Amino acid sequence: xxxxxxxxxxxxxxxxxxxxxxxxxxxxxxxxxxxxxxxxxxxxxxxxxxxxxxxxxxxxxxxxxxxxxxxxxxxxxxxxxxxxxxxxxxxxxxxxxxxxxxxxxxxxxxxxxxxxxxxxxxxxxxxxxxxxxxxxxxxxxxxxxxx
Amino acid sequence: xxxxxxxxxxxxxxxxxxxxxxxxxxxxxxxxxxxxxxxxxxxxxxxxxxxxxxxxxxxxxxxxxxxxxxxxxxxxxxxxxxxxxxxxxxxxxxxxxxxxxxxxxxxxxxxxxxxxxxxxxxxxxxxxxxxxxxxxxxxxxxxxxxxxxxxxxxxxxxxxxxxxxxxxxxxxxxxxxxxxxxxxxxxxxxxxxxxxxxxxxxxxxxxxxxxxxxxxxxxxxxxxxxxxxxxxxxxxxxxxxxxxxxxxxxxxxxxxxxxxxxxxxxxxxxxxxxxxxxxxxxxxxxxxxxxxxxxxxxxxxxxxxxxxxxxxxxxxxxxxxxxxxxxxxxxxxxxxxxxxxxxxxxxxxxxxxxxxxxxxxxxxxxxxxxxxxxxxxxxxxxxxxxxxxxxxxxxxxxxxxxxxxxxxxxxxxxxxxxxxxxxxxxxxxxxxxxxxxxxxxxxxxxxxxxxxxxxxxxxxxxxxxxxxxxxxxxxxxxxxxxxxxxxxxxxxxxxxxxxxxxxxxxxxxxxxxxxxxxxxxxxxxxxxxxxxxxxxxxxxxxxxxxxxxxxxxxxxxxxxxxxxxxxxxxxxxxxxxxxxxxxxxxxxxxxxxxxxxxxxxxxxxxxx
Numbered sequence: 193x194x195x196x197x198x199x200x201x202x203x204x205x206x207x208x209x210x211x212x213x214x215x216x217x218x219x220x221x222x223x224x225x226x227x228x229x230x231x232x233x234x235x236x237x238x239x240x241x242x243x244x245x246x247x248x249x250x251x252x253x254x255x256x257x258x259x260x261x262x263x264x265x266x267x268x269x270x271x272x273x274x275x276x277x278x279x280x281x282x283x284x285x286x287x288x289x290x291x292x293x294x295x296x297x298x299x300x301x302x303x304x305x306x307x308x309x310x311x312x313x314x315x316x317x318x319x320x321x322x323x324x325x326x327x328x329x330x331x332x333x334x335x336x337x338x339x
Numbered sequence: 340x341x342x343x344x345x346x347x348x349x350x351x352x353x354x355x356x357x358x359x360x361x362x363x364x365x366x367x368x369x370x371x372x373x374x375x376x377x378x379x380x381x382x383x384x385x386x387x388x389x390x391x392x393x394x395x396x397x398x399x400x401x402x403x404x405x406x407x408x409x410x411x412x413x414x415x416x417x418x419x420x421x422x423x424x425x426x427x428x429x430x431x432x433x434x435x436x437x438x439x440x441x442x443x444x445x446x447x448x449x450x451x452x453x454x455x456x457x458x459x460x461x462x463x464x465x466x467x468x469x470x471x472x473x474x475x476x477x478x479x480x481x482x483x484x485x486x487x488x489x490x491x492x493x494x495x496x497x498x499x500x501x502x503x504x505x506x507x508x509x510x511x512x513x514x515x516x517x518x519x520x521x522x523x524x525x526x527x528x529x530x531x532x533x534x535x536x537x538x539x540x541x542x543x544x545x546x547x548x549x550x551x552x553x554x555x556x557x558x559x560x561x562x563x564x565x566x567x568x569x570x571x572x573x574x575x576x577x578x579x580x581x582x583x584x585x586x587x588x589x590x591x592x593x594x595x596x597x598x599x600x601x602x603x604x605x606x607x608x609x610x611x612x613x614x615x616x617x618x619x620x621x622x623x624x625x626x627x628x629x630x631x632x633x634x635x636x637x638x639x640x641x642x643x644x645x646x647x648x649x650x651x652x653x654x655x656x657x658x659x660x661x662x663x664x665x666x667x668x669x670x671x672x673x674x675x676x677x678x679x680x681x682x683x684x685x686x687x688x689x690x691x692x693x694x695x696x697x698x699x700x701x702x703x704x705x706x707x708x709x710x711x712x713x714x715x716x717x718x719x720x721x722x723x724x725x726x727x728x729x730x731x732x733x734x735x736x737x738x739x740x741x742x743x744x745x746x747x748x749x750x751x752x753x754x755x756x757x758x759x760x761x762x763x764x765x766x767x768x769x770x771x772x773x774x775x776x777x778x779x780x781x782x783x784x785x786x787x788x789x790x791x792x793x794x795x796x797x798x799x800x801x802x803x804x805x806x807x808x809x810x811x812x813x814x815x816x817x818x819x820x821x822x823x824x825x826x827x828x829x830x831x832x833x834x835x836x837x838x839x840x841x842x843x844x845x846x847x848x849x850x851x852x853x854x855x856x857x858x859x860x861x862x863x864x865x866x867x868x869x870x871x872x873x874x875x876x877x878x879x880x881x882x883x884x885x886x887x888x889x890x891x892x893x894x895x896x897x898x899x900x901x902x903x904x905x906x907x908x909x910x911x912x913x914x915x916x917x918x919x920x921x922x923x924x925x926x927x928x929x930x931x932x933x934x935x936x937x938x939x940x941x942x943x944x945x946x947x
Contacts, residue, residue, distance in 0.1 A: 220502050238536045243679050282682060282683075294459065297435035300435075301467075304471055306469075308434065321722075329430060
């Protein structure tokens with residue numbers, strides 16, 4: 193089923209401007225059932241288990257049931273992603289639980305400036321081999337072939 | 340990644356010169372493409388400015404890539420990407436991507452060229468810069484681009500449809516840059532149940548780049564150079580950290596180390612077999628030889644590797660405990676950042692890597708110009724690096740005027756990975772803006788052609804509606820074929836006749852000719868694909884895209900009468916490498932006017 197939605201927890205993102213999992217899924221798998229107002233994974237055989245849906249779900253209503261053709265039942269891998277880190281809870285089939293926390297970014301969400309702090313560099317000429325932040329963004333002069 | 344690189348670069352030059360830039364994505368830019376899930380490493384970084392533990396030259400990299408691809412690579416393209424890649428990585432860091440640092444503040448090298456990152460949000464961060472550069476009004480999401488528009492020998496735009504609403508899109512353009520990923524699902528995967536989705540590369544990369552450039556009439560290169568990754572079995576978790584960072588060994592089930600025991604085999608593939616590091620396909624091949632002899636499964640000796648690393652803290656119980664905890668966290672993050680399924684598989688099988696080894700296996704074949712495969716469009720090199728045979732006016736332009744390619748869409752420039760794809764997207768975008776400034780006449784788009792395309796693209800919906808009530812079960816109907824069964828048909832024939840998993844990656848002339856015969860039937864039946872909704876319509880066209888990638892592959896494998904990448908595929912009727920006749924590119928072109936395919940040799944010209 194790969195990523196599945198826990199019926200009780202899903203509120204269909206009511207009152208939000210978009211259905212989060214439907215927005216995120218790179219494979220167009222998540223659909224909002226407008227009658228039940230719950231989302232579902234329409235084609236488990238095409239799910240990559242990337243959990244882009246679970247990471248963005250405001251209700252934490254999405255979980256993973258490993259591919260039934262090779263993953264034994266009973267384990268789980270649950271992400272809790274915030275603006276700067278992700279907390280994983282891994283539950284083994286034998287009950288062992290492991291938790292890991294990793295940073296996901298060092299800056300404020302939305303703050304990425306296309307040229308960074310490098311500015312336009314020396315790239316005034318469309319005919320030059322410099323990209324627009326170079327050579328500042330390289331930290332050295334652009335390598336050229338010694339002929 | 341290539342598209343996001345293109346976005347930041349094109350936005351800058353476009354603004355400066357008054358050129359409008361539009362980006363179209365099949366999904367949501369934040370989480371689309373191969374890096375959607377995240378990555379645990381950046382695989383291409385030179386370290387030119389001394390910011391990493393390792394300092395390499397661009398020449399070192401070109402040399403490495405040339406050997407890894409058994410001598411067949413475009414050094415001008417590889418050089419160009421390598422000299423710009425650090426720029427992109429430094430931008431990623433400023434945008435907020437956490438890169439591991441040593442106590443002295445240097446980037447931590449996983450391997451010679453690889454950097455370790457906390458990469459769960461890699462794509463989100465890189466997409467954010469792209470969005471901030473272009474502005475939301477210039478970005479179209481959930482539009483599946485299907486076909487090129489042409490005006491004579493020049494590209495004139497693209498058409499596609501929304502997978503969410505009943506809307507057809509016509510984009511008219513003076514230049515088009517293709518960065519629509521590689522191709523997955525052309526060959527039958529090892530897992531054919533639910534695990535079909537657990538491909539190593541994403542199941543939503545379906546050959547759209549190759550289809551678009553082939554259908555434009557662009558010359559394609561290295562269509563035979565598929566990639567077969569050896570990964571943790573079934574869930575396809577990454578092995579790079581285990582080999583490079585944890586220094587793990589791989590052995591057969593009987594305990595033998597095939598990389599040592601089969602060393603003599605490498606001499607047959609000289610001079611590449613003698614190169615260090617050993618080319619990826621030859622490493623594959625040595626492991627495959629063990630498996631063919633029944634010595635599988637092959638294991639990654641994780642327990643042994645961790646024990647050896649932990650021994651560095653021995654004698655001091657606290658230091659040992661701390662070291663073990665650090666190694667455990669690193670091992671799990673490697674999977675959780677980029678292959679969550681592998682972490683789940685470990686948990687479901689009670690696998691703790693410090694306690695027991697895990698199986699690794701050669702996956703099914705993929706088409707990917709950015710990794711250790713090489714398939715893609717044949718593009719012009721940069722003005723200051725390319726020999727005249729490789730230069731036709733604009734860097735990264737295909738042989739069709741105004742049509743550019745980057746990332747998995749451009750061929751013969753392997754090992755660009757995520758960071759190099761971003762840099763190549765930037766290179767191609769700047770070049771495309773230059774093309775527009777020098778070729779400012781707007782190409783003509785024939786309205787009748789657009790109407791015809793629209794009719795053709797939506798036909799599977801009409802077919803389904805027309806015939807669905809003829810039978811009592813919509814899955815069994817002689818008037819049409821549904822996309823999933825069409826895909827299985829493609830995968831089965833490719834697997835059995837073109838050297839897939841069940842054929843031990845081996846093929847020969849009669850098999851390839853049979854594949855072409857079956858592909859011809861399949862292409863005819865593609866006219867009868869049926870879709871019950873827009874989602875299924877997308878699946879129909881994804882499979883048509885896969886079919887064209889398949890045909891280009893089969894024809895090129897047939898054309899090259901030798902075996903050069905034995906760990907990717909083996910021509911049983913030409914089992915040896917033939918440097919005299921085949922130290923060259925095998926290119927293929929489909930002519931949109933005649934519908935004919937033509938293969939041609941192109942010279943390998945080294946710039947170093």
